[in-house]
């Protein structure tokens with residue numbers, strides 16, 4: 120697969136989740152009209168879904184290359200926190216077949232999307248869970264592999280995961296502590312927890328094992344991607 124099948128509605132959400140996917144002309148329109156008009160009207164008429172699909176696929180392939188070597192054939196159950204449409208999990212699914220994918224996401228689009236650090240205030244969402252499920256299914260993930268949970272309304276899955284991934288979400292936009300007790304419940308000693316953070320050193324007090332797997336010095340957040348395992352308490 121060299122691109123994704125991407126319905127227009129999903130493309131409109133993906134450009135909110137991954138703002139780097141839109142071209143400079145659309146970035147200018149967004150700045151000029153503001154995010155509300157941008158996400159409700161402009162993306163409806165000016166977005167080329169095929170182009171977004173290809174760019175999203177390329178970006179997700181690149182993200183996959185940062186974590187690929189840590190994923191083993193024995194890893195069967197994956198949890199994605201704030202995974203957006205789930206393009207990364209689709210790429211994982213192409214390489215490692217027959218795994219289970221659990222997604223915790225939000226089922227609304229904030230009127231104002233700020234992309235900042237909210238700390239313990241975690242109100243921003245930009246997803247639609249029906250569209251996410253459709254997107255996963257039309258890109259070769261079987262219905263039986265997919266379990267999607269609405270962070271605001273569902274009981275979160277209580278099972279032990281092999282791999283937990285949160286790119287540009289947990290501890291990037293909102294504090295890790297919002298999820299810490301939940302993550303302790305759903306982790307085994309060797310569960311791999313991968314996420315982006317601006318305070319990698321802090322996690323040496325939380326986990327026995329912390330490894331920096333990517334540094335992003337060019338972005339506003341100057342974040343690091345870390346892989347952690349074994350909570351210390």
Ligand SMILES: C[S@@+](CC[C@H](N)C(=O)[O-])C[C@H]1O[C@@H](n2cnc3c(N)ncnc32)[C@H](O)[C@@H]1O
Pocket residue numbers: 135136137200201202203204223224225241243244245246270285286287288293
């Ligand atoms: C910047 S996007 C990143 C999406 C995706 N991980 C990616 O790399 O393309 C952040 C995502 O986190 C989701 N989100 C915000 N708060 C959340 C929470 N408490 N639990 C799960 N997802 C959340 C948003 O809806 C949004 O899709």
